[in-house]
Amino acid sequence: MRKQTSIRDLCWITIALASLCMAGCSPTDSRENTWSCYKADAHSSSYSSLDQINLSNVSQLESAWTFQMHDLPPGQEPVSSQSNPIIVDGVMYANSGKQTVYAIDAATGKEIWSCKTLDEGQPSAASRGVTYWESGDDKRILYSSGNYLMAIDAKTGKIIPSFGTHGKINLNEGVRDDPQKISVSLSTPGRIFKDLIIIGLRTPDLYGAPPGYIRAYNCSTGKLEWTFHTIPLPGEPGYETWPPDAYKHAGGANCWAGLSIDMARGMVFLALGSPSYDYYAIDRKGENLYGNCVLALDAATGHYKWHFQTVHHDLWDYDLPAPPNLVTIKKDGKDIDAVAQVTKHGFVFVLDRDTGKPLYPVEERKVPASNMPGEEAWPTQPFPVKPKAFVKQSMTEDDLNHYSEADHKATLEKFRSVRYEGLFTPPDLKGTLSLPATRGGANWGGAAYDPGTSFLYIRGNNLPEIQTIVDLDKHFAARDNSMFETGRATYLKHCSSCHGPEKKGVPPTFPSLVNLKDKMGEKEGLEKIRMGGGQMPAFKGLVTADEEQAIIAFLYDKKGGQVTQATSGKTDGTKPVHYGNITGYRTWSDPSGNPAMKGPWGTLNALNLSTGEYVWQIPLANDEKLQEKGGPITGLLGRSGPMVTAGGLVFISGAEDKKLWAFDKSTGKQVWETTLPAANNANVCSFFVAGKQFVALSVGGTKENPSGSIMAFKLP
Secondary structure, rough: OOOOHHHHHHHHHHHHHHHHHHHHHOOOOOHHHHOOOOOOOOOOOOOOOOOOOOOOOHHHHHEEEEEOOOOOOOOOOOOOOOOOOOOEEOEEEOOOOOOOEEEEEOOOOOOOOOOOOOOOOOOOOOOOOOEEEEEEEEEEEEEEEHHHHHHEEEEOEEOOOOOOOOEEEEEEOOOOOOOOOOOEOOOOEEEEOOEEEEEEEOOOOOOOOOOEEEEEOOOOOOOOOEEOOOOOOOOOHHHHHHHOHHHOOEEEOOOOOOOOOOOOOEEEEEOOOOEOOOOHHHHHOOOOOOOOOEEEEEOOOOEEEEEEEEOOOOOOOOOOOOOEEEEEEOOOEEEEEEEEEEEEOEEEEEEOOOOEEEEEEEEEEOOOOOOOOOOOOOOOEEEOOOOOOOOOOOOOHEEEEEOHHHHHHHHHHHHHEOOOOOOOOOOOOEEEEEOOEEEEEOOOOOOOOEEEOOOEEEEEOOOOOEEEEEEHHHHOOOOEEEEEEEEEHHHHOOHHHEEEEEEOOOOOOOOOOOOHHHHHOOHHHHHHHHHHHEEEEEEOOOOHHHHHHHHHHHOOOOOOEEEEEOOOOOOOOOOOOOOOEOOOOOEEEOOOOEEEEEEOOOEEEEEOOOOEEEEEEEEEEOOOEEEEEEOOOOOOOOOOEEEEEOOOOEEEOOOOEEEEEEOOOOOEEEEEEOOOOOOOOOOOOOEEOEEEEEEEEEEEOOOOOOOOEEEEOOOO
16 A cells, blocks of 8 residues: 655655755855855866856846945045955955955855954055965965965954964065065965965066065965075076076066966966066066966975966066966867966967976067167067967057047057057157057956866957156156155156156046045055055155155145255266156057047957867947947956856956946857946856855945945845
8 A cells, every 4th residue: 555645754855855956056065166265266267167047047137235345434535346255154255445354144245254454544455355274173364465464263353363473474574675675465365275375476567676486385374385486596497597696686577466276286377477677678688587477386395397488578567467277178189288378468378287388389479679778679479379369469550549630640640650560569769559558468357267168258458558768767857856846756757657747647546646635644645655555566665765755745745945865866877777668557548538549448258278269259348438329339448357157157347337247158148237336346256155146246435435345146
């Protein structure tokens, strides 16, 4: 006789079926699939295996919660946030634009704790997230604020005093130069390998900058475990690519953009920037390893494995701008583990993960020689045959915009007056057109990799610049020895390329310094000059104490009779000439402020790494004022990168039109968008908690809430 099913049995069956259903849409390994580290995982994939939100339902996506940061009172200057939140065991960890660290209930958006990492008046710096580490019950957030690396208890938000010295490690120590005279920072979170945190450095792109050594610290004690010299010492590989004494004075060659780790191989892969100074390199003749290199090291020891240099003897500020993506491609019927590196000048280098050898042909091609006094540009540069560039690398007069006769005439005259011989045209005293320029190609948000298709999704910026090279000391010589005048000359020499000669800046990237005394006290202003903040490098040790006081006199409009002994603009005939680019980091515009080059100025690209061919390329973001009636969208500059999901979607934000979009990852068709309260400048993340998939991102500050926020979205 068949046994009758009881109500109790039905309840258990229902629970079991629900569990099976949940297992189908939730990750098998919640720690691996819920964005537990920067850019999703140790491979920097920016990939989410979640598919509850997918092509069939993304149009229903709605706000789940918004967490308001509370670092700044209303009325303060809004800050930008670059933080990519991480999620561990249902808790979100993120930092604000003012570098306060928050723990947030990922399901509800409620604050669990906050940790203020900066003392009152200390300037904040660009910071893209935090790092999580645990050993048994010891759960930590490792975070860099100012020039310190610190350990925070993940459960309580308290600094752990046993780490380093009273909970902190001074990152100024151990990078060759006097730690009292430099200031370095960590803009991109470190990576965990077993009980080590491996980090790079942000250093100034200026004369006299420190070197960007790679270091690994013990996560428990803070002890320095190993150091790799990115400017090699005598006897180390690569030393011969520099002048003999370069290791004593050369700077940069730093990993500010991030790194990736292959846990199985025990290898760390780093994206290194250019040596300093960027545009004039008479003091660093040679190829300059390991500047502009994808560098592979043994993660446990820091021992050299291999390198691939994407630019020799960089004169263009072509830093590698984002962490390498660790990918797998199919070639000749075989799966090959590889490294894909996106660049500022628009190339994607695809390298064998074990050897660093290119998997597509790379040709060394002749490039133009330098006309600068004493400069020796490297005669060739590497050009991948495949994949082709994802942004424009050349332009003609036909590419110039024509908003008015007068503006077109002015841009045409400028185009014909400067030196331009295509990609890798070196800086020149007559002025040089650079395309892609310092903010072109890929930026720090990097690319997203889909392991199911081997597609790489890349944001591209088409942004030309005009380089204006001058003798800094002569060009900005002080007219008298008053404190104010010396400050004016020193400001123009060091600060005007970003903030402009009239201090108006290019908000929000480079804020206006007009009426600074109404926004910031002199003490805080001086700390910002010394320590840097946001996009601004630290000038500690790079300007004298007299010059510091002089800049303060100029910025705070102190025109009294003070005099200074500062030597700005004075030379004794033996001091080396310091040529500098005084119009860097500014998109070339016509006299009315419109882009000089036709769009699109920003794109989103889908690259099939297994074939080396692009599947689709579309303009990304829009300036409605400049869009032609009935024409395509304009595309816009953006620094953040995409996220790709198993649900068939690519999410991306980060332009001045304040949008968050979702695209069909197969076709590039837009399938959803929402408007944010402020411009977003951070990567999107996705996680699964309480039975729901969420999509979240950090958003910059507003007038009402200058600290910014984190916004999360989910299905109804």
